[in-house]
Amino acid sequence: MKYLLRSFWAFLLLATVSWSASAQTPAARQGRLNQLENAKIAYITEKVSLTQDQAQKFWPVYNDFSTKRRELNRQMRQLRTTNLDALSDQQIKDGLGQAMDLREQEVKLEKEYFGKFQKILSIRQVGKLYGAEREFTREVIKRVADRRGGAGRSFTPSGQLDN
Structure with a gap:
C-alpha cells in the first residue's frame, strides 16, 4: 500500500x-x-x-487552512511587487506595516488551525x-x-x- x-x-x-x-x-x-x-x-x-476516518475529518479543515494561508501569501506578494523608487517614504512605511500585519495574521491563522488539527490528529x-x-x-x-x-x-x- x-x-x-x-x-x-x-x-x-x-x-x-x-x-x-x-x-x-x-x-x-x-x-x-x-x-x-x-x-x-x-x-x-x-x-x-x-486513517480513513481521520482523512475524512482532516482534509476539509486543511483545505480551509490552505485557502486562507494562500490568500495571505497572495496579499504579501502584491506588497512586494511595488517599485520602491516610485514610492514616498510614508508609502514605504505603510507597506512595511501592512506586511507585518499580514505576517501576524498568518501566525494567528497557524495557531488557530494548530488547535483544530489537534482535535483530529495526535x-x-x-x-x-x-x-x-x-x-x-x-x-x-x-x-x-x-x-x-x-x-x-x-x-x-x-x-x-x-x-
Missing part, C-alpha cells in the same frame, strides 16, 4: 513539474495545479499515516504534518530546478549557497 501511494504521488509530481509554464493555456495550468494538489494529498496522507501526526509540508515543497522545488537543468545557484541541504 505504501509503495502504491508513493508511486502515485511521485507520478503526479513528475507529471506536474514537467510542463513549460510559458506554453500552457489556463485550463492546462489548472489541470497541472490539480495534479500537484492530488500529489500533495497523497504525500501528506502517507507521511502523516492518516500531536505526533500534527508534527509530521508540518514536516511533510516542508518536505513536499522542497521536493517540488528540487524537481522543478532539475527539469530546468539546475539553472542558477541553489542552497545545499545544510543551507550553504551552492555554485
Whole structure:
C-alpha cells in the first residue's frame, strides 16, 4: 500500500513539474495545479499515516487552512511587487506595516488551525504534518530546478549557497 501511494504521488509530481509554464493555456495550468494538489494529498496522507476516518475529518479543515494561508501569501506578494523608487517614504512605511500585519495574521491563522488539527490528529501526526509540508515543497522545488537543468545557484541541504 505504501509503495502504491508513493508511486502515485511521485507520478503526479513528475507529471506536474514537467510542463513549460510559458506554453500552457489556463485550463492546462489548472489541470497541472490539480495534479500537484492530488500529489500533495497523497504525500501528506502517507507521511502523516492518516486513517480513513481521520482523512475524512482532516482534509476539509486543511483545505480551509490552505485557502486562507494562500490568500495571505497572495496579499504579501502584491506588497512586494511595488517599485520602491516610485514610492514616498510614508508609502514605504505603510507597506512595511501592512506586511507585518499580514505576517501576524498568518501566525494567528497557524495557531488557530494548530488547535483544530489537534482535535483530529495526535500531536505526533500534527508534527509530521508540518514536516511533510516542508518536505513536499522542497521536493517540488528540487524537481522543478532539475527539469530546468539546475539553472542558477541553489542552497545545499545544510543551507550553504551552492555554485
